[in-house]
Amino acid sequence: MSKILTVSPSPHVTSDQSVQHLMYGVVLSLVPAFLVSLYMFGIGAVIVTAISILSCVVFEMLIQKYIMHTEISIRDGSAIVTGLLLAFNLPSNLPWWMIVLGSLFAIGVGKMAYGGLGCNPFNPALAGRVFLLISFPVHMTTWPLPLQSRIQYLDAVSGPTPLGILKETVRSGATAADALQQIPGHMQLFMGQMGGSLGEISAIALIIGFFWLLYKKIITWHIPVTMIATVFIFTGILWLAEPAKYASPLFHILTGGVMLGAIYMATDLVTSPVTKAGMVIYAVFIGLITVVIRIFGAYPEGVSFAILIMNAFVPLINKYIRPKRFGEEVKNG
């Protein structure tokens, strides 16, 4: 036999879906949301996104080369996804050096300190975002207004987000209904015409991305649908009880980070549960914690915190919510 044959154990074929496919699939699915952001916030969206991706990739490379002395693995695409998602969670007028710091925290502390891909308990992009929120609360809560300053970056016209307006009005003693008068209508919210972090504003664009991810089998419906439904039902109950005091459930799911969080942040493979049942439990709690923070907490928005809190419970969920084994519960008739 002249031919050298490969001998390896079965299976001899693999599915088409590799980690790279998953990561680049996520990147592709975010294109519609990015385009809306570009339309609403202009140049700032481009600058923030570019800086964030670039610094995440560079930091990952540098840390692997000079600190961890491991193979450089940026080709798996995960640093790009972290950078992109971090950018989507930032206001589009955030100074560049803050973005760089946030990226360093996301990659360095959020991911590499735990050992790199697959080892981190917390969503790195959210870790970066929360780090920035705590370090630079003013910058992180000043959002550019949509459609107003497309060619300005740092000096974009800014204003509060719908959730910010709601929180302030309710705090000042007025009703939710008063607040809603200052807020764009549901249709505008749905399209993404509001202040906010650059990638979170357009529900429709994010939902398009969601269907793409489902179609490509990159994520399943369990986490996004459960989380959004939980927010909707919980706020719906409050709203039905006291419509004057609370905003409508539709308002709650269309504003802030619910869509982005449910579809992209909570579904991060590494930091979410492995079983479907585990995913549902995890998503219900994220929804509940989000609403509790929004309505009773000091911050107007609670999605990031809710996800990070539940990230911490994922090992526990994985430990107790196990798949049912074949033949485990035999009920043969």
Place this chain on the structure above:
Amino acid sequence: MIRTFNKGGVHPHENKISARSGIQGLPVPGSVAIILSQHLGAPAKPVVNRGDEVKTGQIIAKGDGFISSNVHASVSGKVIKIDVADDVSGYKRPAVFIEVSGDEWLDNIIRDGSVDREIKLNGTEIINRISESGIVGLGGATFPSHVKLTIPRGKKVDNLIINGVECEPFLTADHALMLEKGEELMVGVKILMKALNLNKAVIGIENNKPDAIQHLQSLSAQYGGIQIQPLKVKYPQGGEKQLIKAITGREIPSGGLPMDVGALVFNVGSVFSIYEAVQKNKPLFERIVTVTGRSVSKPSNLRVRIGTPVSALIEAAGGLPSDTGKIICGGPMMGKALSNTEIPVVKGTSGILMLPDSESRRHKILPCVRCGKCVDVCPMGLEPYLLMPLSQHDHFDALERAHVMDCIECGSCSYICPARRPLLDYIRLAKANVGKIIRTRRKP
């Protein structure tokens, strides 16, 4: 109603490229090497000596022990040596080497091509004939069929299931058999029903073989009690546990046997051999083998004498494609990669698959991203992503508690893993080690 099993499963590309090529007889080769352990259980004991002349169909080795099976000469000629030959796993196995002269069959084998519908033997005689004829499970497990049919006291079988699923990608041997030998199969099922004293049986066939389903369905009108059950395409539906679940809804308990839920499963290839043994007095010395691959010029389903070297099959299918990097005995999900092409065909050889070099090598392994896909697809409800590190660190107790022994080695977990982790490699290792521990524990 179309059925399937409910837990896990994957959908690899089907690649049934040889589905439209009928069954062709491969000419008798110049010499054969007949391995004596072609079945699960103890190797058979040779009953011929060097220099003996044998006829096609003559017994050359007798089953030794309860789980063992007879082996017959697949050609006529002279025994040139009794030595060892490489088997598909690369182990040396005792084998009888025969140099072929002519093709002279034993006189009592009926060689007319007619379908013999009348079953003259009674139940016990049927089982004896199956035992004498060396019939084993041709789906790959090669469990001796007569042992399966000997129901222990106190057990009851009420579900006879015939496996026509052929869920492995590329393989079409069973499909071709169902199309061309449908009548014989029906009679074969009737024989099994008689041996088991049952008045019904179900043939499970995946939906991607509508012609076979239709053909057998039309035949079933004449053969009362045989139901054709179409199944949704999903790997590993041909797994015994999955097929029983799909058809009866019953789950074999962990560590149990089909009999524990009153079921017995026979592969269509075995059923055909049983027909030939019982009606035509022909022992199992040839079988249908799919020879295929996307670069293969003539993907075929060949009727091959046991002991024929794989190289002869490849030649018949148009020769080894130049881009070949791996030759697999069986399908791509559970088959074994061959180290050379002189390895002989055995009773369990369902296919020879040639994969191009570009698809032969393993991918780079990335860290587990805890996507849960392996958990999702495991038909046994295991957690491969946890089993692999446990196996790497020799945590045998934990592996046993995690029911690693339930794994059916279907490969779905390794197939789906986006990080390309070799989950099944480590699970196999764990099974070998844990199995050893369990066996030593049983001994006093």
